Structure formats: C-alpha cells, structure tokens
Amino acid sequence: MRDSGYTIQDMAERCGMTAHTLRYYERVGLIQPVSRARNGHRRYSEADEAWLHFLHCMRATNMPIRAMQRYAELRxxxxSTSLERRKILEDHRAAIASQIKDLEQAHAMLTHKIANYKKIEQRTRIGGPLAEEAVNCRLATAG
Amino acid sequence: MRDSGYTIQDMAERCGMTAHTLRYYERVGLIQPVSRARNGHRRYSEADEAWLHFLHCMRATNMPIRAMQRYAELRxxxxSTSLERRKILEDHRAAIASQIKDLEQAHAMLTHKIANYKKIEQRTRIGGPLAEEAVNCRLATAG
DNA sequence: CCTTGACTTTGAGCACGCTCGAAGTTGTAC
DNA sequence: GTACAACTTCGAGCGTGCTCAAAGTCAAGG
Structure with missing residues (x-):
C-alpha cells in the first residue's frame, strides 16, 4: 500500500518524535487531520513535515501546547490572523531570550563551582585542608 | 517567637519559591531537616538560604529532582564524594550548554519568521499578494 | 491458510513537580 | 477570652505532556 507520502513511523523519525506523539498532536488539533492511504493509514506530506518540525522546535524550547494550539488555530x-500569530511568536522569542539568560548564568555558576571542586580535589590529594563549605554553601561565589 | 533564623515565608520569598515547595523539598530530602523554633516552626539559616538558592538555580535550568536528590545525598x-558530585555538575553544565544551543537556534528561526510576518503584513496593507505559505510551512528559511 | 507486523481507535495510565485541603497548635492583638 | 494569622503534618489531587494497552484491521510472505 503506497498512496504517496510518509508513514507515521517515517515521519516520527524525521521529526524526532514518536508515532504516539504524532497521533496525539493530531488529536489535540496541533496538526490538521492527516490524509490517508486506502487502508486507512496516515500519509504525511512535505508540508506536514515542515509544520511538525516547527512544532517540535517550539516544544523543544518550552512553548506550552496551549500556545501552539492557539497558533495552529489562527493559522x-x-x-487575517497574521498580527496575532506574530505576537505569539514574539512572545515566545522573548521567553526564549529569558531562558537563555538564566541558563547562561547557571552555566557560569557551575563553571565556578566545578573549578572549585577541582581545587579541593587537588588539595585533598596532597593532604591539604578541606574547604567544602565554600563549594556547597556559597553558590560558587567562592574563589 | 524569635529563635533566630528566617521563617518559612521569609525564606520562600528570598528564594523565589513557595512555603509549600520548601516543605516539599525537605520531605524529599533536598534539604536536611530544618531547625525549629520552640513552637515547632521552621527557622532557616543563612546556609540553608545559600543551598536553597543553589537548588532553585538548578531547577530553573531543568535539573531533575532526582539528580538534585543524588547531589544532596552525596553532599x-x-x-569522599567530591568526584561524583563534580561529575553531576559537569553533566548538568553540558545539559545546559545543549539547551542554550537549541534555544539560540529557535531564537534565530523565530527572528526570521517574525521578519517574514512583517513583510507580509506590509504587502497586505498595500494590497499586494499573500505568501503566507512561506511563513507557515518552511520553518522560516523563506526570504 | 496463517503468521507477522505495521497500522488503526479509544480511553486509561503515568512521571514529574508541585499544590492544596483538612485539621490542629501557637502566639499576638484587641 | 477570643479572634486572627501563621505555622504544623499528612495525604490527596492536579496540570502538563505524553505513553501505553487493548482490540481490531489489513497486506504481504511463506
């Protein structure tokens, strides 16, 4: 049974999701009812693929399903819904920027903390005094 | 009733969590049993605050509770657990780096897509032809 | 013919991380 | 003394986003 288009498995692999998730997305209206082969099996188009990639990308950056539903609906x-859609994207871009900021801060903090651990391990190896508190309790402001 | 230290409410505010969450964290072993005032109310120390800030920061960057529990346990x-603790931090730092990468990609993609929407809105306003497909279906590689 | 395997639908279940409700105790203010 | 607010414990409940189980259909291969 061919009927042109990707099977659900193919599409799942291409989009980095499971077949379960693809059906779920269809169920909740993130993607319009997918066309079917004669045997009733789903057949995904290239356009579906692009849209699913987009959805995947939004999810991977923590856009709530709700927001994605709204966007899909407007689409x-x-x-005439262009402005509202753009606003959704702009809001999400702002959310992403904020996440990046938090992550970068945490990254820097961890780098400090890890360096501290290394120092301590060094000292421990040569039998020096321990200063774990600096690592554990001061959020790595410690030198 | 004083008995020196922050109340659970104070601490919740200081750490950007709720009192509920603080009790929950104690329950699941993320923080050692907190000292009590004579009336049985929790009193948090400065050391508790630093540790809670650290936990908050890790959670805010999507470290699973499980990993935080492991880290707390080792602490x-x-x-003698220094090396394993460091490994946890290094793993999480790597996870953060990967998140940042995804977020930056999505951010760039959204910037493209938003620019596209603006173009389309411009054309629509002056009565030009619509090219929404470019925005909706091509993940903003479209010009 | 019969097995195998990929699909179908529907509805239930799960992991995570809180979040809340109920019932009770204290300490302070009026 | 009594109202009120802030805490306590315990266990249950919830929102999100999947994830899976059951029962069935269909097509191809041996």
Whole structure:
C-alpha cells in the first residue's frame, strides 16, 4: 500500500518524535487531520513535515501546547490572523531570550563551582585542608 | 517567637519559591531537616538560604529532582564524594550548554519568521499578494 | 491458510513537580 | 477570652505532556 507520502513511523523519525506523539498532536488539533492511504493509514506530506518540525522546535524550547494550539488555530483561520500569530511568536522569542539568560548564568555558576571542586580535589590529594563549605554553601561565589 | 533564623515565608520569598515547595523539598530530602523554633516552626539559616538558592538555580535550568536528590545525598556523605558530585555538575553544565544551543537556534528561526510576518503584513496593507505559505510551512528559511 | 507486523481507535495510565485541603497548635492583638 | 494569622503534618489531587494497552484491521510472505 503506497498512496504517496510518509508513514507515521517515517515521519516520527524525521521529526524526532514518536508515532504516539504524532497521533496525539493530531488529536489535540496541533496538526490538521492527516490524509490517508486506502487502508486507512496516515500519509504525511512535505508540508506536514515542515509544520511538525516547527512544532517540535517550539516544544523543544518550552512553548506550552496551549500556545501552539492557539497558533495552529489562527493559522487555519487564514491571513487575517497574521498580527496575532506574530505576537505569539514574539512572545515566545522573548521567553526564549529569558531562558537563555538564566541558563547562561547557571552555566557560569557551575563553571565556578566545578573549578572549585577541582581545587579541593587537588588539595585533598596532597593532604591539604578541606574547604567544602565554600563549594556547597556559597553558590560558587567562592574563589 | 524569635529563635533566630528566617521563617518559612521569609525564606520562600528570598528564594523565589513557595512555603509549600520548601516543605516539599525537605520531605524529599533536598534539604536536611530544618531547625525549629520552640513552637515547632521552621527557622532557616543563612546556609540553608545559600543551598536553597543553589537548588532553585538548578531547577530553573531543568535539573531533575532526582539528580538534585543524588547531589544532596552525596553532599551529606562528605568529602569522599567530591568526584561524583563534580561529575553531576559537569553533566548538568553540558545539559545546559545543549539547551542554550537549541534555544539560540529557535531564537534565530523565530527572528526570521517574525521578519517574514512583517513583510507580509506590509504587502497586505498595500494590497499586494499573500505568501503566507512561506511563513507557515518552511520553518522560516523563506526570504 | 496463517503468521507477522505495521497500522488503526479509544480511553486509561503515568512521571514529574508541585499544590492544596483538612485539621490542629501557637502566639499576638484587641 | 477570643479572634486572627501563621505555622504544623499528612495525604490527596492536579496540570502538563505524553505513553501505553487493548482490540481490531489489513497486506504481504511463506
């Protein structure tokens, strides 16, 4: 049974999701009902793939399903919803920027803390005094 | 009733969590049993605050509770666990780096897509032809 | 013919991380 | 003395986002 298009498994692999997730996304309206082969099996198009990649990318950056549903809904409604859709994207971009900021801070903090651990391990190896508290309790402001 | 130290509410505010969450963290072993005032109310120390800030920071960057529990456990076990603790931090730092990468990619993609929306809105306003597909279906590689 | 395997639907279940409700105790203010 | 607010414990409940189980259909291969 061919009927042109990707099977659900193919698409799952291509998009880094499971077949379960693809059906779920369809169920909750993130993707319009997918076309079917004669035997009733789903057949995904290239356009579906692009859209699913987009969804995957938004999810991977913590956009809530709710927001994605709203976006999908507006998309179905056509051109007149362009402004609202853009706003959703802009909001999410802002959310991403904020996440990046938090992550970068944490990254720097961990780098400090890890350096501290290394120092301590060094000292421990040569039998020096321990200063674990500096690592554990001061959020790595310690030198 | 004083008995020196922060109340659970104070600490919740200082750490950007709720009192509920503080009790929960204690329950699941993320923080050692907190000292009590004579009336049985919790009193948090400065050391508790630093540790809670650290926990908050790790959670905010998506470290699973499980990993935090492991780290806390090792910390209780003392100096000999230094290497394993460092490994946990290094793993999490790597996870953070990977998250940042994804977020930056998504950010760039959204910037493209948003620019596209603006273009389309411009054209629509002056009565030009619509090209929404470029925005919706090509993950913003479209010009 | 019969097995195998990929699909289908529906609804239930799960992991995570809180979040809340109920019932009780204290300490302070009026 | 009595109202009120802030805490206590315990266990249950919840929102999110999947994830899976059951029962069935279909097509191809041996």
């Amino acid at each position: 179905e409604l056509g051109d | 209780e076990l003392g100096d």
